[in-house]
Amino acid sequence: MFTGIQATFIGGDARQLEVIKKFIELDASVTLIGFDNLESNFTGAVKKELSLDVLRDTDTLILPIVGTDEKGNVESIFCSNSITLTADHFEAMNPNVSIYTGIAKPFLKEQCAANQLRLTEILDRDDVAIYNSIPTVEGALMMAIQNTDITIHGSTSIVLGLGRVGMSMARALHALGARVKVGARNPKDLARIFEMGLTPFELGGLADQVVDADIVYNTIPKMMLTEQVIARMPHDTLIIDLASKPGGTDFRYAEKRGIKALLAPGLPGIVAPKTAGQIIANTLCRLVTKHLANREGTS
Amino acid sequence: MFTGIQATFIGGDARQLEVIKKFIELDASVTLIGFDNLESNFTGAVKKELSLDVLRDTDTLILPIVGTDEKGNVESIFCSNSITLTADHFEAMNPNVSIYTGIAKPFLKEQCAANQLRLTEILDRDDVAIYNSIPTVEGALMMAIQNTDITIHGSTSIVLGLGRVGMSMARALHALGARVKVGARNPKDLARIFEMGLTPFELGGLADQVVDADIVYNTIPKMMLTEQVIARMPHDTLIIDLASKPGGTDFRYAEKRGIKALLAPGLPGIVAPKTAGQIIANTLCRLVTKHLANREGTS
Amino acid sequence: MFTGIQATFIGGDARQLEVIKKFIELDASVTLIGFDNLESNFTGAVKKELSLDVLRDTDTLILPIVGTDEKGNVESIFCSNSITLTADHFEAMNPNVSIYTGIAKPFLKEQCAANQLRLTEILDRDDVAIYNSIPTVEGALMMAIQNTDITIHGSTSIVLGLGRVGMSMARALHALGARVKVGARNPKDLARIFEMGLTPFELGGLADQVVDADIVYNTIPKMMLTEQVIARMPHDTLIIDLASKPGGTDFRYAEKRGIKALLAPGLPGIVAPKTAGQIIANTLCRLVTKHLANREGTS
Amino acid sequence: MFTGIQATFIGGDARQLEVIKKFIELDASVTLIGFDNLESNFTGAVKKELSLDVLRDTDTLILPIVGTDEKGNVESIFCSNSITLTADHFEAMNPNVSIYTGIAKPFLKEQCAANQLRLTEILDRDDVAIYNSIPTVEGALMMAIQNTDITIHGSTSIVLGLGRVGMSMARALHALGARVKVGARNPKDLARIFEMGLTPFELGGLADQVVDADIVYNTIPKMMLTEQVIARMPHDTLIIDLASKPGGTDFRYAEKRGIKALLAPGLPGIVAPKTAGQIIANTLCRLVTKHLANREGTS
Numbered sequence A, B, C, D: 001m002f003t004g005i006q007a008t009f010i011g012g013d014a015r016q017l018e019v020i021k022k023f024i025e026l027d028a029s030v031t032l033i034g035f036d037n038l039e040s041n042f043t044g045a046v047k048k049e050l051s052l053d054v055l056r057d058t059d060t061l062i063l064p065i066v067g068t069d070e071k072g073n074v075e076s077i078f079c080s081n082s083i084t085l086t087a088d089h090f091e092a093m094n095p096n097v098s099i100y101t102g103i104a105k106p107f108l109k110e111q112c113a114a115n116q117l118r119l120t121e122i123l124d125r126d127d128v129a130i131y132n133s134i135p136t137v138e139g140a141l142m143m144a145i146q147n148t149d150i151t152i153h154g155s156t157s158i159v160l161g162l163g164r165v166g167m168s169m170a171r172a173l174h175a176l177g178a179r180v181k182v183g184a185r186n187p188k189d190l191a192r193i194f195e196m197g198l199t200p201f202e203l204g205g206l207a208d209q210v211v212d213a214d215i216v217y218n219t220i221p222k223m224m225l226t227e228q229v230i231a232r233m234p235h236d237t238l239i240i241d242l243a244s245k246p247g248g249t250d251f252r253y254a255e256k257r258g259i260k261a262l263l264a265p266g267l268p269g270i271v272a273p274k275t276a277g278q279i280i281a282n283t284l285c286r287l288v289t290k291h292l293a294n295r296e297g298t299s
Ligand SMILES: NC(=O)c1ccc[n+]([C@@H]2O[C@H](COP(=O)([O-])OP(=O)(O)OC[C@H]3O[C@@H](n4cnc5c(N)ncnc54)[C@H](OP(=O)(O)O)[C@@H]3O)[C@@H](O)[C@H]2O)c1
Pocket: A129, A132, A133, A136, A161, A162, A163, A164, A165, A166, A185, A186, A203, A219, A220, A221, A222, A241, A242, A243, A244, A264, A265, A266, A267, A268
């Protein structure tokens, strides 16, 4: 239980609602800043304006997944006014506060460092990346179904990378009956691909592999689908690039050749905001619980 | 090879192009009626107007999946004028012609019967229904991903019926990590559901099963999701009704209760027209080949 | 609940213990004949000798899976004396008795017919055959692992037949990473094999398919693996013939060619007697429950 | 191609034959020491006695998987005399020789270090461990089928560890229809277990998890199944301990409580020596190829 915890949420999107719900369930004292238009009635949560006083009393501060921008602005889809965190705000904070966000931009990192505040980024955790791979994969499947005139079943599908997203992507495609080839650079991944019943290939040979590809799913955040590779694809191959911007595809060349190539960032929040919110909520609760236990252990 | 076969296609949609392609590959003499606007260049196929002469010379007549309507009209997406088959046309046909369509309406059946012409409906074949279940299932997955804020993985998903579509649907959901319960009425299906690693239940107990359902996929062409059943669902359950019109859902009541319920007919032609066309093409070719073999056998 | 039911068990093997346990749980009055050496203490069950009186009082008579032999002898692994059912015994039976067995030989059928007694064979039920396919498949996997020097994963495995056993066999092999080809004769099975992500072939082409087979699993109770077919196999192919005796393999020729061919009957009772017993117990309980309901309905 | 390579094999078991076969195929010059009784006729390989001369001419030396013992003895199942490598032998070796073995004991490591010889152990490679997990898992499945009276399908199966063996084990059990719970200690593994559709638990809670376990598969080379844990198991739970000797089970206590617990080392060589040999052969060939390429690159 989080009884006694003073948790403050500043802004965010639909995913944040799952986190708020969970904190209330666990009996934290919850303050909401930037949720003015929120209709759903979270009994027990108090809506407030941003102020130094609120921050002074906060021991657990939860920022949106995307944190603040370079100037300290916090986005909220539940509020028309903008919210801005300034140096003053960070200075005012309780020195024992724990600040949580998805990914922190330099501004946020610098402010926390300057004030010796504990900042935790949760999106770069391995476990969160694996949980998030599930909605990511479903988003990619949806795009594949929408953007081809064939079925995934029976298609020749290529996955680039057997990382956290790549393994989930490959498993799902295999499960739906695709002929799945997975490209990786290291021998352990090639072995695991084989064990999973899929066809492994070394990334060096990518250009030869794409000649019969119906769909290529890229998860490697490096330029992989270069002009040389795209030139070898059939004209009706579909590229779904899941790697974070700018992706790993020469989109300009793909367009020139008439190959459909889609960059698809942020799928979890788009196709399954509730599940994505629960992933964050569960992770935050585990982290806060552990933090509480550690604090007790040392006191 | 279909060398020597006089095949005439009258109208249809994108799926028919796969059939035409295949017949040309197999060296049939192909005549196209109602394909005036067709851009892709089928070398070897001849475009003609509908006439008694053409029909007299045809030994294999391929109508669209949906056949003719009640008045003999044949739809074609490749032609602006309408095409109408009349009694005269059927009378003029070669008595040894084989006519193929997906599903025949009474008009077509009557004309064939009156003129003792061989008519084959291919959509009611078990094998075609199973092949078509594959794009149907992918369409349903796409709808589930689009219309919920959660992932299929981890969802409680109910499938009604373990027929040709139901088995494919259940397998795909299980493969994607859903908790799948399948309702059936006969003991052999309940046993197969168990063997597949899913949770079987008897349809009589449906109302009790839906109380924790995230998504319900109906494949039974009977009223299954009645007011009594829908009343027991959580308010955010999604119903995807795959059964042919009018489906098996009390849509009026679902709307009243605020439960999202989608009737989703014709998915193969929508989500995977090329695959759907190939299914028809392959089946027609098998049937024509067999017919040729039989004819030779008896001559 | 089976309160009030007079259930008598005559003989059987380990599987019967699960049935007895279930009947006692459901509060039937249980009499055991031919279980003299049974050590486990079934509280509530009464051991008796075979007598006309016992049979007169019995309304539910449960014989072993294999029934009686041609002379009325009933085998029991829990008893050193043999037990023999004679015409007198059948004549003495309660005319409303329900007799259950796995498969009945002509003697048993004749006696029941002559006395107008209700006899139910449960092993020829579709649902029981599907449940039993599960231990059958695991037995076959065990044999494959034991009798080859390669892994199932990555092997080229052929399954003959997509019936109740064949479908389960094919699914398990695919799941373990084998390259699975399944032979069937009818188009609906070929379509289902494809949908399952396996490679279908028509049985007519069997001889061409076996040329690279590592393991062939036969489930078709007809001579399939003839001299002509076996002659085409690599010399280290393993044949596991699951079809009921005499199987579908030319064992004499296989031996001559030095191909290992194993006939493997009765696997459920061998590899998983408890599961096999539970399958029977569950089925019998469903049948008895239904019989009771019907009787009440008509009275 | 290995043309020009002087490869010498000293001893080994059935697995080594696959390696020899592969080297001959690739056109290496192959010398066999300790293969006197080998019947199969490897055309092109030359059998020799161990001598300083042979070693001097060898550029690729392949020892058995288990290397030498502490005194330099090399086991061979193809030879009645024992073969012993002494310090003299190592001194005589070509300074550019590459020595390959599975796992090296201190004696071998010391000799190679003393003479600055290049020694490669292949069994501790991630890729080899993953390939080997496949036959290991099949061996474990065989043992589970043999040593229980229930089916794997429907059983409650626990896997400890999601390492190279654990992931393969868990996947196979799930594929066969078991209810699979996997215990791990790190959050990334718990996330992957969930993504795979299995039930994750933290190893700290192991004692509570085993209360309904039918079969427990241990892959963690630490004492996991302690007295406290075993005490909570049902009396008919089966333990299959795959971890390297001495395993992770309190075997003494298991026996005392009447719980069947099996330590199962070396499964790949036992259940699938040919596949296990091919894994080694493929790995060695990749390594030798890479070594050749590097050497050329630098010269
Ligand atoms: N579209 C979305 O909605 C969405 C959702 C989640 C994640 N993502 C993005 O998807 C990408 C993958 O995420 P992830 O969690 O799977 O990351 P990850 O676990 O780090 O996987 C990255 C993969 O790329 C490979 N790789 C990296 N650099 C490479 C190079 N130079 N050459 C060859 N292979 C290389 C890695 O192989 P090695 O192990 O050999 O390095 C690994 O297999 C990231 O860009 C992430 O931001 C997008």
